[in-house]
Amino acid sequence: MTGKPRHIGVAERRARLGLRQRLAGAARGTTPEEVADSLVALHGTDPATVYLAVGARLADAGETVAQVERALYEDRSLVRMHGMRHTVFVFPSALAAVVHASTALDIAAKARAGLVKDMTARSGGRLTEAWLDEVEASALAALARRGQATVNELTGDEPRLKEQFPYAAGKSYEGVHTVSSRLMRVLGVEGRVVRGRPLGSWTSSQFRWAIAPPYPELPPAEARSELLNRWLMACGPATEADLKWWTGWKVTDVRRALAASGAVAVSLDDGLTGYVAAGDDGPVEEPGAPWAALLPALDPAPMSRPERDWFLEPSLRPALFDRSGNVGPTVWWDGRVVGGWAQRPDGEIVWRLPAGQDVGREARDAIAAEAERLRAWVGETRITPRFRTPLERELSAE
Incomplete structure (x- = not known):
């Protein structure tokens, strides 16, 4: 007979977060590779997030x-x-x-089917799947010749990429899609092309494209088990709902991966069941001194799961999230979110702790030191999150 699952409370979950995600002072990394390996994934929708998330976790930024x-x-x-x-x-x-x-192959199949369906149905039969195959082969050949290229450069080589077709006709968000934008996205998910250097600075979202190196073929079930195990080491304990949300998998795939990886069930507060990686169900050591961090919009720590009450009070959400659920820049103190920050046009990093978040002099001094550390390495660069949130807008305009 097995015993009761070990209970992991809020204090230990916050300690794990500080250590595993390299936010506690003694746990900070020395290289971007070390940080990325600890986090499994750095959110890349906003290019600046990658750099800011890494810088917050380096001993020397x-x-x-x-x-x-x-x-x-x-x-x-x-x-x-x-x-x-x-x-x-x-x-x-x-x-x-x-x-x-584990993930991209399924998404890619749906993305390609969606492109073919939308393009053929909404172009009056003018753009067909055979036509797309021909344009795709031509574009990939042009990209291989160039080494790296922007979409505009590729459309110069293959003008048919400029073809357009309508979508969402009659809806409030109706518009026009260009073959190039949809096709490059599909090829990216299929692992056939990859983003290269941006056209501008490290905050630019205009990227060149390049032919991707081929990926070794792995059994999807085996890959799902490995990815889930890596994520649990970085972010566990997590509930089934957390894992389903982060991966985007079906709940049956989540459960199979949990079983295949040997994940261990633990009890959480509010009667929830969580999971940690095999062999990781023992107590963790304390992070040491309390730690402060200024994390960017879309940082992996707050964006790693939908259930966040154990590190973020619900009263703070309206100020720190946009209407689509994207988190803005956050201020952390010893494992919990206590406020938000922004950069003003003159480069100053400003932060605020909303009412009820008065954490004491030690915390304020540590947060101020992190703000100065961030300002120093960002230098003359100006950062505006791709998804603006109420507190970030307010602070940046002061």
Whole structure:
């Protein structure tokens, strides 16, 4: 007979977060690769998030931009690709094949079928699947010749990429899709193309494209088990709902991966059942001194799960999230969110702790030190999150 599952309370969950996600002072990393490996995935929808999330977790953040650029574009030890929930992430390159097999293949099949359906039905039969195959082969050949190219450069080589077709006719959000934008997205999810260097600075969202190296073929079930195990080591304990949301998998796939990975059930507050990786159900050591952090919009820590009450009071959500559920810049103190921050046009980093979050002098001094550390390494760059939130807008305009 097995005993009762071990209980992991809020204090231990916060300690795990500080240690595993390299936010506690003694746990900070030395390289972007080390940080990315600890987090499994860096949210890449907003390019600045990747750099800011890494810089917040480095012991010495002074060379963050140069280090991340080298990892992404020279060493290729980090790769920017579509993954869970059809979202762009930055992963350790060694994990790319796992993400591709566990998650991207299913998304890619649906994305391609959706493109063919929309394009053929809404172009009056003018644009067919055979036509798309021909345009796709031509575009990939042009990209291979160039090495790297923007979409505009590719449309110069293959003008048919400019073809358009309507979508959502009669709806409030109706518009026009261009073949190039939909096709490059599909090819990205399929792992056939990858984003290269941006056209501008590290905050730019205009990327070049390049032919992706082929991924080793892995059994999807095996890949799902490995990805889930890695994520539980970084973010566990987590509920089934957390895992289903983060991966975008069916609940049956989540349960099979939990069983295959040997994940261990633990009890959480409010009577919930959570899971940790096999062998990780013992107590963790304390992070040491209390820690402060200024994390960017879409940072992996708050965006890793839908259930956040154990580190973020519900009263703070309206100020820190947009209407679509995207988190803005957050201020953390010892494992919980206590406020938000923003950058003003003159470069100053400003922060605020809403009413009820008076955490004491030690915390305020530590937060102020993190704000100054961030300002120092960001330098002359100005950062505006892609998804603006109420408190970020208010602070940046002061």
